Amino acid sequence: MRERIASGFDPFVLPFLVGMAFVLLYCFFGALRVLWQLPREDRRRFLLSLFIPATAWKNVKDIFLNCLLHVKLWKRNPVLGYMHSSIAFGWFMLIVLGHLEVYLFVPSRLHLFYYPIFFNYFVAGADMSLQGAFLFFLMDLFLLVVLSGITLAIIKRIRSDIFGMRRTTRASLVDTVGMYALWSIFPLRLLAEGFTAGISGGSFLIKPLNWLLEVVFGTEFLQNGANMLPTWWAYSIALFVFMVVLPFSRYMHIPAEMMLIPMRNAGLRIRHPRRGFALMEVYSCPGCGVCIDACPMSVKKGNLKDCTVYLNRQIRRGNEKRIEEISDKCLLCGKCTEVCQVGVEGPALRIAQRSRKEYGLSPDYAAVDVGRLSAAVADSPEVLYFAGCMTQLTPSISRSVCSVLDKAGVKYRWMDRTEGLCCGRPMLQAGRFAQAKEMVRRNTAIIKSSGAKVLLLSCPICYKMFKEHYKLEGIEVVHHSVYFDRLRTTGKITLTKGDLCYAYHDPCELGRGCKVYDEPRNLVGTAAYIVEAGVSREASICCGGSLGSISLSFEAREAMTRNALDNLCKGHPDAIATACPLCLSTFSRYSEIPVRDIAEVVDASCQG
Amino acid sequence: MKESVVIIGGGIAGMETAASLLELGYSPILVEQSDHLGGHVASWYRLFPDMTPASEVVASLKSRLDGVTVFLETGIQFINRLRDGYNVMLSNGVSIVAKAVVMATGFKLFEAAKKEEYGYGIYDRVITNRDLEKWFSGIPDERIPSAPWNIGFVHCVGSRDVKAGNTQCSKVCCMTAIKQAIEMKEKFPDAEVYCFYMDLRLFGKKYEDFYISAQKDYGIHFLRGRVSEVSETIDGRLLVKAEDTLSGRPVKINMDLLVLMSGMLCNPAAASIASMVKAGADDSGFLRSRDNVTGVVESERKGLFFAGACTGAKTVPETIAEARSAALSVHNYLRRPR
Numbered sequence: 001m002r003e004r005i006a007s008g009f010d011p012f013v014l015p016f017l018v019g020m021a022f023v024l025l026y027c028f029f030g031a032l033r034v035l036w037q038l039p040r041e042d043r044r045r046f047l048l049s050l051f052i053p054a055t056a057w058k059n060v061k062d063i064f065l066n067c068l069l070h071v072k073l074w075k076r077n078p079v080l081g082y083m084h085s086s087i088a089f090g091w092f093m094l095i096v097l098g099h100l101e102v103y104l105f106v107p108s109r110l111h112l113f114y115y116p117i118f119f120n121y122f123v124a125g126a127d128m129s130l131q132g133a134f135l136f137f138l139m140d141l142f143l144l145v146v147l148s149g150i151t152l153a154i155i156k157r158i159r160s161d162i163f164g165m166r167r168t169t170r171a172s173l174v175d176t177v178g179m180y181a182l183w184s185i186f187p188l189r190l191l192a193e194g195f196t197a198g199i200s201g202g203s204f205l206i207k208p209l210n211w212l213l214e215v216v217f218g219t220e221f222l223q224n225g226a227n228m229l230p231t232w233w234a235y236s237i238a239l240f241v242f243m244v245v246l247p248f249s250r251y252m253h254i255p256a257e258m259m260l261i262p263m264r265n266a267g268l269r270i271r272h273p274r275r276g277f278a279l280m281e282v283y284s285c286p287g288c289g290v291c292i293d294a295c296p297m298s299v300k301k302g303n304l305k306d307c308t309v310y311l312n313r314q315i316r317r318g319n320e321k322r323i324e325e326i327s328d329k330c331l332l333c334g335k336c337t338e339v340c341q342v343g344v345e346g347p348a349l350r351i352a353q354r355s356r357k358e359y360g361l362s363p364d365y366a367a368v369d370v371g372r373l374s375a376a377v378a379d380s381p382e383v384l385y386f387a388g389c390m391t392q393l394t395p396s397i398s399r400s401v402c403s404v405l406d407k408a409g410v411k412y413r414w415m416d417r418t419e420g421l422c423c424g425r426p427m428l429q430a431g432r433f434a435q436a437k438e439m440v441r442r443n444t445a446i447i448k449s450s451g452a453k454v455l456l457l458s459c460p461i462c463y464k465m466f467k468e469h470y471k472l473e474g475i476e477v478v479h480h481s482v483y484f485d486r487l488r489t490t491g492k493i494t495l496t497k498g499d500l501c502y503a504y505h506d507p508c509e510l511g512r513g514c515k516v517y518d519e520p521r522n523l524v525g526t527a528a529y530i531v532e533a534g535v536s537r538e539a540s541i542c543c544g545g546s547l548g549s550i551s552l553s554f555e556a557r558e559a560m561t562r563n564a565l566d567n568l569c570k571g572h573p574d575a576i577a578t579a580c581p582l583c584l585s586t587f588s589r590y591s592e593i594p595v596r597d598i599a600e601v602v603d604a605s606c607q608g
Numbered sequence: 609m610k611e612s613v614v615i616i617g618g619g620i621a622g623m624e625t626a627a628s629l630l631e632l633g634y635s636p637i638l639v640e641q642s643d644h645l646g647g648h649v650a651s652w653y654r655l656f657p658d659m660t661p662a663s664e665v666v667a668s669l670k671s672r673l674d675g676v677t678v679f680l681e682t683g684i685q686f687i688n689r690l691r692d693g694y695n696v697m698l699s700n701g702v703s704i705v706a707k708a709v710v711m712a713t714g715f716k717l718f719e720a721a722k723k724e725e726y727g728y729g730i731y732d733r734v735i736t737n738r739d740l741e742k743w744f745s746g747i748p749d750e751r752i753p754s755a756p757w758n759i760g761f762v763h764c765v766g767s768r769d770v771k772a773g774n775t776q777c778s779k780v781c782c783m784t785a786i787k788q789a790i791e792m793k794e795k796f797p798d799a800e801v802y803c804f805y806m807d808l809r810l811f812g813k814k815y816e817d818f819y820i821s822a823q824k825d826y827g828i829h830f831l832r833g834r835v836s837e838v839s840e841t842i843d844g845r846l847l848v849k850a851e852d853t854l855s856g857r858p859v860k861i862n863m864d865l866l867v868l869m870s871g872m873l874c875n876p877a878a879a880s881i882a883s884m885v886k887a888g889a890d891d892s893g894f895l896r897s898r899d900n901v902t903g904v905v906e907s908e909r910k911g912l913f914f915a916g917a918c919t920g921a922k923t924v925p926e927t928i929a930e931a932r933s934a935a936l937s938v939h940n941y942l943r944r945p946r
Binding site: 392589 | 722724725727730731770771773837838839840841847860
């Protein structure tokens with residue numbers, strides 16, 4: 001092994017160096033900016049977390065598994081998983097092995113940034129030793145891996161449906177330039193190394209290519225060092241283009257996610273729609289577009305540009321009008337977050353955006369008489385039942401809940417039978433945190449004064465609110481599906497199996513929102529037969545009735561509801577069971593088969 | 609030989625069309641799905657504004673049908689368009705070729721149970737306008753208490769309500785509610801009667817007099833505001849929550865009976881029959897007239913005519929007038945040389 005270029009430099013490395021310097025500086029200042037924007041306590045928390053060994057280890061592990069190996073994506077779609085990890089991990093290995101080569105063979109050049117990248121150009125006969133041959137073999141292997149990923153990427157651009165994606169993002173101009181640059185880097189590297197392989201040596205990939213080139217161009221042509229330069233220039237320029245457009249394209253997710261993961265592990269949350277942690281999420285969006293297919297609003301090609309990937313894009317562009325439109329429209333069903341590989345919290349971003357709105361009028365809750373409402377629940381037995389507004393509008397549910405409680409011999413008090421206060425979630429979803437807080441404060445006082453030990457809820461919207469935003473020490477917050485399943489397993493109620501076959505619909509707030517999937521299914525499975533919908537559980541489709549959207553018209557929701565119903569009816573059930581009053585009334589409007597709440601199903605087959 | 613005309617639907621519109629065509633010298637064939645003529649009106653008690661017994665109206669229409677071929681309990685299997693007319697296949701196997709067909713398929717009452725927040729079918733004391741008419745005509749209904757204190761009427765149930773899937777005004781319910789409120793007050797003079805309305809549409813002759821009399825002579829309370837929800841109290845009464853938008857306050861009233869004024873939707877059978885001959889329907893579901901000003905009883909298809917509530921909500925006198933108009937249009941159409 002010897003160095004071929006005594007100076008260890010050639011002008012063709014300059015584009016690469018400029019690009020590299022640019023991208024590093026950009027990311028460095030970008031990271032500083034994000035840190036600066038964090039609220040002080042968040043910043044402290046984040047910086048401290050980096051020094052906690054357990055968190056630090058988790059950071060390294062998460063970055064390795066998610067950014068390089070794309071484990072989550074593998075689980076979801078193995079072909080896409082392979083495509084992404086082959087490019088990311090393959091490229092990573094090429095860089096690592098490049099450094100190893102320099103370290104082993106020319107340690108004096110280790111301080112040169114470009115040396116590991118263009119190693120083959122600068123050396124001759126590097127494959128002459130066993131060590132060198134092995135490293136060259138690995139280099140060729142990983143180059144092949146990356147090339148296979150690039151091939152898949154090209155196929156995906158042309159026929160995304162082969163990969164199970166019906167719709168993908170419409171690439172912006174910068175994204176397209178970045179994409180072509182990325183695609184060309186590795187074939188150009190292959191070509192460049194192929195030209196040089198006769199001198200530098202190579203393995204199973206570039207050596208045969210070299211022979212092939214020899215056949216085409218002739219031995220003399222290849223032995224002239226000047227003739228191989230154009231390919232190395234092209235390779236370097238491709239790298240330059242990619243790195244220069246990177247900060248402005250979706251490829252920014254590569255560096256951004258590496259910072260997002262430690263921030264998330266430190267427990268940071270979105271507090272402002274455009275600053276700090278939110279910005280990190282926005283930049284971490286790879287723009288893959290899986291959220292487009294996942295979005296319940298995208299049915300019948302509607303609202304395609306209102307899903308999270310476009311919100312992120314508009315936030316980066318600063319298009320205020322569209323940002324507001326997209327933020328207001330969303331149903332907040334959380335499915336985009338569920339399918340997102342990076343875990344961009346679309347709903348949280350939107351709620352944060354909504355919180356910036358200014359209102360001329362704000363409701364005043366001063367007139368709410370907490371004393372009188374508290375008196376109505378004073379000396380309550382163990383269970384306090386809060387039906388919530390939505391259940392008040394679907395009396396069949398509250399009636400069944402009370403009937404089941406009576407049959408089980410549970411003593412309870414109905415907190416909002418004649419009057420009550422909203423749980424606050426609609427205000428929270430509208431971004432009106434102060435108003436939501438007011439209601440939380442009053443409800444907390446009422447509930448605490450009751451002396452109850454269990455707060456039973458029929459509406460998953462309230463349930464999520466009470467679970468996450470109330471501090472009710474010593475009081476268990478439970479949804480009736482979970483509570484009834486407990487009554488069943490403890491033998492307080494016995495269910496007889498009926499003849500009907502139900503499809504169970506996971507309400508967004510109960511399923512993705514509170515991770516309750518099994519208890520309702522246990523109940524339906526005991527009281528009747530159950531058939532799974534086309535997609536269910538985490539992938540469940542929002543009924544379209546969600547309170548989350550503040551601008552979707554009633555008519556616009558019909559297609560979404562019908563689409564969700566089609567999915568539920570895939571297994572030809574006799575009826576639909578759900579556990580949310582809002583889903584119930586939304587589905588009932590268009591369903592051709594009966595829709596029942598889980599409480600009704602239980603009540604119908606229950607003996608005390 | 610007399611020219612045959614097929615009339616689909618034996619309610620008041622179909623009966624009047626058949627009677628008028630008979631008088632004009634045609635041979636009408638009246639097809640009715642149920643086992644009796646008279647449609648919805650046959651189950652009603654009295655008609656506003658003169659409190660005419662509904663049975664008298666139906667009986668007088670029936671008396672003019674001597675000579676009309678009537679098929680009861682008969683549906684439409686299919687209709688084919690021919691070059692000059694229609695081939696109508698009935699469910700009893702009879703096939704009729706006629707140059708003109710009149711659709712008098714009427715309306716369907718909105719299913720009040722779909723507005724679950726009002727508790728129809730869940731609470732014992734919630735009924736609809738139709739249930740009340742039946743009870744007036746003497747059919748017992750155990751949901752109606754013997755001595756109610758408070759009675760409520762909820763206007764616009766399934767009308768002018770985008771969430772219920774019907775944005776149309778059903779036109780007759782305002783007046784029906786006032787009529788029924790007065791009738792209830794007559795039956796239960798000690799009861800307080802409340803009407804919850806969005807706005808009152810009292811467009812017809814004598815309607816306004818009725819409204820003023822309801823307030824002045826009967827002391828019926830009119831509250832402007834929609835009912836938000838209804839719940840049941842421990843003693844089995846109803847707690848109605850609404851907003852009084854005139855005083856700007858929420859109200860809560862205990863009721864012993866709540867009457868839901870269910871609105872009118874197009875009879876779903878009408879759409880399927882119309883689609884066989886490629887006649888369209890409006891977004892509201894009601895059948896589409898050739899022209900809403902000058903051609904309400906004509907369809908976009910030659911030889912196909914409409915009468916009554918199949919094109920939109922209508923009162924009884926309007927339906928009858930339209931049926932006569934349809935008969936005359938058929939007559940003019942058949943007389944025209946082709």
